[in-house]
Amino acid sequence: MKALVWHGKEDVRYDTVSDPEIEHPRDAIIKVTSCAICGSDLHLFHNLIPAMLPGDVLGHESMGEVVEVGSAAKGSLAVGDRVVIPFTIQCGECDQCLRGNYSVCRRTNRKGELGDKAFGHRTAGLFGYTHLTGGYPGGQAEYLRVPFADTTHIKVPDGIDDEKLLFLSDILPTGWQAAVQADIQPGDIVAVWGCGPVGQMTIRSAILLGAEQVIAIDYLPERLSMAAAAGAITINFEEESVLERLNELTGGEGPHKCIDAVGSENHVNFGQPDTILDRAKQMLLAENDRPHVLREMIYACRVAGVISIIGVYTGLVDKIPMGQAMNKGLTFRMAQAHVPRWTGDLLRRIEDGQIDPSFVITHKVDLSKGPEMYRTFRDKADSCIKVMLQP
Amino acid sequence: MPLTNATQIARSEGDPIVEKKGPSSLTGPDRLARALGWFSIGLGVAELVAPGKLARMLGLEDKEGLIRAYGARELASAVPTLSVDKPVGLASRIAGDALDLGTLATALRRDNPQRHNAAIATAMVVGITLLDIAAYTGVKAVHSRQRGSERDYSDRSGLPRGSQASRGLARRDFDPPADYRAEGKLADALPELVA
Numbered sequence: 131m132k133a134l135v136w137h138g139k140e141d142v143r144y145d146t147v148s149d150p151e152i153e154h155p156r157d158a159i160i161k162v163t164s165c166a167i168c169g170s171d172l173h174l175f176h177n178l179i180p181a182m183l184p185g186d187v188l189g190h191e192s193m194g195e196v197v198e199v200g201s202a203a204k205g206s207l208a209v210g211d212r213v214v215i216p217f218t219i220q221c222g223e224c225d226q227c228l229r230g231n232y233s234v235c236r237r238t239n240r241k242g243e244l245g246d247k248a249f250g251h252r253t254a255g256l257f258g259y260t261h262l263t264g265g266y267p268g269g270q271a272e273y274l275r276v277p278f279a280d281t282t283h284i285k286v287p288d289g290i291d292d293e294k295l296l297f298l299s300d301i302l303p304t305g306w307q308a309a310v311q312a313d314i315q316p317g318d319i320v321a322v323w324g325c326g327p328v329g330q331m332t333i334r335s336a337i338l339l340g341a342e343q344v345i346a347i348d349y350l351p352e353r354l355s356m357a358a359a360a361g362a363i364t365i366n367f368e369e370e371s372v373l374e375r376l377n378e379l380t381g382g383e384g385p386h387k388c389i390d391a392v393g394s395e396n397h398v399n400f401g402q403p404d405t406i407l408d409r410a411k412q413m414l415l416a417e418n419d420r421p422h423v424l425r426e427m428i429y430a431c432r433v434a435g436v437i438s439i440i441g442v443y444t445g446l447v448d449k450i451p452m453g454q455a456m457n458k459g460l461t462f463r464m465a466q467a468h469v470p471r472w473t474g475d476l477l478r479r480i481e482d483g484q485i486d487p488s489f490v491i492t493h494k495v496d497l498s499k500g501p502e503m504y505r506t507f508r509d510k511a512d513s514c515i516k517v518m519l520q521p
Numbered sequence: 522m523p524l525t526n527a528t529q530i531a532r533s534e535g536d537p538i539v540e541k542k543g544p545s546s547l548t549g550p551d552r553l554a555r556a557l558g559w560f561s562i563g564l565g566v567a568e569l570v571a572p573g574k575l576a577r578m579l580g581l582e583d584k585e586g587l588i589r590a591y592g593a594r595e596l597a598s599a600v601p602t603l604s605v606d607k608p609v610g611l612a613s614r615i616a617g618d619a620l621d622l623g624t625l626a627t628a629l630r631r632d633n634p635q636r637h638n639a640a641i642a643t644a645m646v647v648g649i650t651l652l653d654i655a656a657y658t659g660v661k662a663v664h665s666r667q668r669g670s671e672r673d674y675s676d677r678s679g680l681p682r683g684s685q686a687s688r689g690l691a692r693r694d695f696d697p698p699a700d701y702r703a704e705g706k707l708a709d710a711l712p713e714l715v716a
Contacts, residue, residue, distance in 0.1 A: 143545045146539075358675055359674060359678040436704075484681070
């Protein structure tokens, strides 16, 4: 089959690889009809997340049709079922799955000892990601083996386009969880840093959850225009001071809720000198992430406010103002999205016409264009915000 | 060395195996920049480890310290050249090339017995400078964002009922889960105290 394969830093290829096969009774194989490139794929593209191997198949946002089912998954899945595959692999039986904390499933990381060493305690297996999370082959491919398939799928109805359903795999529940983590209350002013695909979903989720006002922060005009389309007030940090503008919009009190939809790779620019120092340290392997947004959120947030982190961080960060956070009584919530916890509800909202996630797709191309689309997405060229690929 | 080598991680049996490699996301200028980055490391190490030998070869015996400093400079410019921020590294390499040529010019004097070696080194640096310039202009061209040509997505709300009508729509049938609550009022938590 054809697949997008990681060969090293900035080196993604459209390769021919062997077809996946059922390896375990709980497995299923799906024929991928649509997949997407995620912002967190760029961390792999930049080789910022350790433990990738040349030859790893990428992709954790996929959907398709079931073509083969293992004996133990047959009660839940049948050949021909249309499914979206969550980026997290969950057993559905461990204590964390039973709590709804699917992204920290205790059993699906098949390289759990490595996960234990890297994170202290293993997290769930993820598709198309580092071997720290199991190194499972991803879904930017013609076919995908789904382990624990009886609990790792979202059945979706016919009659709704892939474009509206695909993002149940990741960015829609991720953006939703970012807003839920913030515990948005009616009347809240919510600031969202980062207007990439997850930020865009977060903005819509915050509005649906009743935020009085959403403020969207980025520097790319096309992304800010998409944020404004949902009714957000926008701040272009290359043109104005984020802190001054936030204070102006909140009567000097700061936003009630601050959401980080940027994570590891903050834009580096002279207007935010700490980003330059972070970038230099990152190059010298002295720091993993560039946490400018985290610093700014802690400073900007209203006292007793909530900081919700959904942007992916990879490891060590420097100079986090914990004194300000502690003295202001801030609450921090963060996690990789517990996808299946939200998808039933979100699918209903898509069917009900409350949200149409297809708005975020700016590029829809054949899977064979994947390597150049990684470049286009990374370079933010051609006003690219979200790439959908079709094998 | 990648962590994967150090930890001896291996792909699991049954995972897809590459049968035929296809087109890569790496462009020609990216590959050239990468080669120049590794060249920087090689030259930088040589200048740091054996500045005396290089100085004697070029007839620059009084400039050992300077050559060692140039070695450190080469390593410093190799880091960004090998990173995703290649233009920064390549620009610093071009500036370094100018310094190298300036220094080599002093070795081209007629009374230098190693003048022939210095002339060869100068020609090599001129060639490398041209490659650096080609790589710099190449990566800038293939990774440019064309500012000013951004599309306007202000018609993409994603909220079919409109922004205002959608505000709070989910609250009708969605309560934040108990384990996600961060807000609360004293009256809710301790009603007897408030009463």
